[in-house]
Amino acid sequence: MSTQAVGMRGGRWAAFQRQLQDRPSLVLVGVLLFLVLLIGIARPGTIGGTWVANTILFAAPLGIVAAGQTLVMLTAGIDLSVAAVMTAAAYVAASQSYFGSIRAVILALAVGLVVGLLNGLGVAIFRVQPLIMTLGTGLVISGSLLVYSLQVSHQGPPAVPDIVRYVGSGKLLGSIPVSALLWGAIAVIVIIGLRQTGFGRLVYAVGDNPTAVRLAGVRGWLVLLVTYVLCGFFSAVAGLVLVGAINAADLSLGDVYLLPSVAAVVIGGTSIYGGNGGYAGSLVGALILSVLSSLFTLLDAPDPLKQILYGAIVVLLAAVYVRTAGDTG
Amino acid sequence: MSAAATAGRPPGGPRFGRLLRRNAWTLGTYALFVAVMIFTISIHPDYGPFEVQSLVVGALPLAFAAVAQTCVVLGGGIDLSIGAMMAVANVLAARYMLGHDFQTALLISVAVLFGGTLAGALNGLIALRTKVPDIVVTLAMSFVWGGVALLILPKPGGGAPDKFGELASGSLFTPWIPNGILLLVGVVALVWIPLRFRGLGLALYAIGSDRTAAFRRGVRVGPTRVFSDALGGFLAACGGLALLMSTGIGSPLAGTIYTLSGVSAIVLGGVSLAGGRGGVTGPIVAAFVLTLVPADLILSGTDPNLGQVIQGVLIVLVVMAGGLAPLLRRRAPRTTDETGVAAA
Numbered sequence: 001m002s003t004q005a006v007g008m009r010g011g012r013w014a015a016f017q018r019q020l021q022d023r024p025s026l027v028l029v030g031v032l033l034f035l036v037l038l039i040g041i042a043r044p045g046t047i048g049g050t051w052v053a054n055t056i057l058f059a060a061p062l063g064i065v066a067a068g069q070t071l072v073m074l075t076a077g078i079d080l081s082v083a084a085v086m087t088a089a090a091y092v093a094a095s096q097s098y099f100g101s102i103r104a105v106i107l108a109l110a111v112g113l114v115v116g117l118l119n120g121l122g123v124a125i126f127r128v129q130p131l132i133m134t135l136g137t138g139l140v141i142s143g144s145l146l147v148y149s150l151q152v153s154h155q156g157p158p159a160v161p162d163i164v165r166y167v168g169s170g171k172l173l174g175s176i177p178v179s180a181l182l183w184g185a186i187a188v189i190v191i192i193g194l195r196q197t198g199f200g201r202l203v204y205a206v207g208d209n210p211t212a213v214r215l216a217g218v219r220g221w222l223v224l225l226v227t228y229v230l231c232g233f234f235s236a237v238a239g240l241v242l243v244g245a246i247n248a249a250d251l252s253l254g255d256v257y258l259l260p261s262v263a264a265v266v267i268g269g270t271s272i273y274g275g276n277g278g279y280a281g282s283l284v285g286a287l288i289l290s291v292l293s294s295l296f297t298l299l300d301a302p303d304p305l306k307q308i309l310y311g312a313i314v315v316l317l318a319a320v321y322v323r324t325a326g327d328t329g
Numbered sequence: 330m331s332a333a334a335t336a337g338r339p340p341g342g343p344r345f346g347r348l349l350r351r352n353a354w355t356l357g358t359y360a361l362f363v364a365v366m367i368f369t370i371s372i373h374p375d376y377g378p379f380e381v382q383s384l385v386v387g388a389l390p391l392a393f394a395a396v397a398q399t400c401v402v403l404g405g406g407i408d409l410s411i412g413a414m415m416a417v418a419n420v421l422a423a424r425y426m427l428g429h430d431f432q433t434a435l436l437i438s439v440a441v442l443f444g445g446t447l448a449g450a451l452n453g454l455i456a457l458r459t460k461v462p463d464i465v466v467t468l469a470m471s472f473v474w475g476g477v478a479l480l481i482l483p484k485p486g487g488g489a490p491d492k493f494g495e496l497a498s499g500s501l502f503t504p505w506i507p508n509g510i511l512l513l514v515g516v517v518a519l520v521w522i523p524l525r526f527r528g529l530g531l532a533l534y535a536i537g538s539d540r541t542a543a544f545r546r547g548v549r550v551g552p553t554r555v556f557s558d559a560l561g562g563f564l565a566a567c568g569g570l571a572l573l574m575s576t577g578i579g580s581p582l583a584g585t586i587y588t589l590s591g592v593s594a595i596v597l598g599g600v601s602l603a604g605g606r607g608g609v610t611g612p613i614v615a616a617f618v619l620t621l622v623p624a625d626l627i628l629s630g631t632d633p634n635l636g637q638v639i640q641g642v643l644i645v646l647v648v649m650a651g652g653l654a655p656l657l658r659r660r661a662p663r664t665t666d667e668t669g670v671a672a673a
Binding site for chain 1: 407455459460461462464465466468469470471472473475476477478479480483589592593596602603632634635636637638639640641642644645648649
C-alpha cells in the first residue's frame with residue numbers, strides 16, 4: 001500500500017518528504033548538524049572533542065529544565081515558573097552551603113518540589129489555568145527569594161557547594177562532563193518513563209482528552225499533580241547544574257532560561273496543546289538552541305543583535321517544524 | 330446526571346440578578362479597589378490631589394498594558410511580547426523627542442503608535458501564517474523587540490519635553506482629576522466604544538469564545554485575529570509612551586515587567602484567559618489595585634521587597650477562588666472548559 005502511494009505521488013523526492021513527515025526528528029537532527037557545520041566553516045578547527053563536551057556542558061541545564069517543561073506541555077499546560085525555581089534552587093544551595101553541602105542540596109531540591117506541588121494543586125484541583133498559576137507562583141518565588149537574600153546576606157557571600165560545582169562543571173576521565181551523565185540519566189528515565197509506563201501513557205492521555213480520561217475512571221488530577229511536581233524538581237536540578245557550571249549565584253541566574261525552555265520543547269515537536277510529542281525531540285531542541293548561542297558567541301555579534309536573531313530563529317524553526325510535521329494544532 | 334446538568338445552569342431570575350451574576354467578578358474587582366482605597370486613606374489621612382496624581386501616573390503604563398492584553402485575550406490569543414513592545418515604543422519616543430518641542434513630540438507619538446500597531450499585526454500575521462501557537466510566537470518576539478529596544482537605546486536615557494509629561498501628570502480641570510485619567514479614558518473609549526457596538530467587536534468576542542463556531546457562522550477568523558493583535562500593539566505603544574510620561578526618560582528594560590503584570594491585571598479584572606469573556610473596565614481597575622498595593626505596603630511600614638510576593642499571592646488566591654466557586658457550587662460533571670474541548 002505504501003509503495004502504491006509512493007508510486008502515485010511519484011518520484012524519490014515525494015518519498016523523502018513522506019519520510020520526513022513520518023519522522024520530523026530527522027529534520028531536527030539535520031538542523032543541528034547544519035549549525036555545527038556552520039560553526040566549522042566560521043571558525044575552522046573549533047569542532048572537536050573538547051568543543052562537543054563543552055557544548056553539552058552548557059546545554060545540560062536547558063536540557064534538564066526542558067524535561068520538566070516537556071512533561072507539563074504534554075498535559076496541555078505550560079510552566080512559567082521554571083526560571084524562578086532554577087534561580088531559587090541555585091541561590092538557596094549557594095547560601096546554605098555554609099551549613100553543609102548535603103543540606104544545601106536537599107533544601108534546594110525541596111524548593112523545586114514545593115513550588116511544583118503548589119502549581120500542581122492550583123492546576124489539578126482548583127482548575128486554574130496553568131499559565132496564570134505558574135506565573136503567580138513564579139512572582140511569589142522570585143519575590144520571596146529577594147527577601148530571603150536580604151536576610152541571609154549578612155552571613156557572607158553565597159558560595160557554591162563543592163558537590164554542586166562537581167556536578168555542574170566537573171569532568172569524568174578528563175573529558176566527559178558529569179552534568180552530561182546526569183542529563184543522560186534523566187533523559188533515559190523520562191523517555192522510557194513516557195513510553196513504557198502507565199504513568200507515561202496517562203500523561204499523554206490527560207493532555208489529549210481529559211474528558212475521556214475522566215470517563216475511563218482515571219484520577220487525572222493526580223497525574224497533573226505529579227507532572228507539575230516533577231517539573232518543579234527538574235527545574236531545581238537544572239538550577240543546581242547551572243550554578244555549578246557558572247560557580248556564582250545571583251538573583252537573575254535562571255531568567256534567561258524561560259524562553260529557551262519553552263522553545264526547546266516546541267522546536268522538539270511537542271504540541272503546546274498537549275498529547276503529542278516526547279522528550280527525545282526536546283533534547284535535540286535544547287542542543288540546537290545551545291549550538292545556536294555558541295555560534296552567536298563565535299561570530300562575536302553584539303548582545304541585542306544576538307537576542308533578535310535568537311528570537312527570529314526560534315519562530316522560524318517552530319514554523320519549519322509545524323510545516324514538515326503537518327498541522328499539529 | 331442530567332438533573333445535575335440542568336441544576337448547574339443559572340436559573341432565569343430577574344434581570345437585575347442576572348446582571349449582577351454576570352458581572353460578579355468585575356464588581357468584585359471594584360469592591361477590592363474601594364477596599365484598598367479605604368485602607369490607603371486610613372493609613373494616610375492627608376490623602377490629597379498629589380497622591381491621586383502619583384497613583385494615576387504610576388498606574389497608567391500598567392493600565393494600558395492590561396487593556397492591550399485584554400484586546401488580544403478576548404480574541405482567544407495571548408501576547409507575551411507586550412512588555413517588549415512597550416519598551417521599544419518607550420525608547421523610540423525618548424530618543425527622538427529629546428530636545429524637541431511639544432508639537433514634534435506629538436508627531437513622534439503618532440509615528441510610534443503607528444509602529445506599535447504594525448508590530449502587533451506582525452505578531453498576528455506570523456502566528457496565522459506559520460500556524461505556530463501564538464504563545465510561542467509572542468514569547469520569541471519578546472526577545473526580538475527586547476533586542477531592538479537595546480539597539481535603539483543601550484542605556485536608560487533620552488527625554489521628552491516637559492509639556493509631554495504633563496499629558497499624564499498635569500491637571501486640566503481640577504487637581505483631583507489628573508490628565509492621565511482623562512488620557513486613559515479617552516484612548517480606551519476611542520478604541521473600545523466603536524468596537525463594542527460594531528460587528529468587528531462581536532467578531533472579536535466570537536473568535537475568542539469558539540473559533541470553529543465563529544468560522545462556521547461566517548466570521549473572518551484570520552483578519553479578526555490580526556486585528557486584535559494589532560490593537561494590542563497599538564495599546565502597548567500607548568503604554569510605552571505613558572511610561573515615558575511618568576518617568577521622563579527612556580529605558581530599554583523598564584517595559585519587560587509589564588507583560589506579566591498586564592496578564593495579572595486582566596486575570597484580576599475578570600477577563601477569561603480562555604478568551605471571549607470579560608470587559609475592559611475590570612482590567613483597568615485591577616491595574617490601579619496592583620499599583621496601590623505595593624505603595625500601601627511601603628506606607629504601612631511593611632518590607633517593600635515583599636511587594637512582588639503580595640502581588641503573586643493576590644493573583645494566585647484570586648484565580649483559585651475563581652476556580653473554587655464552580656467546584657463548590659456543584660461538583661458538576663461538566664465544567665465549561667471541558668465542554669469546550671468536547672465540542673472541538
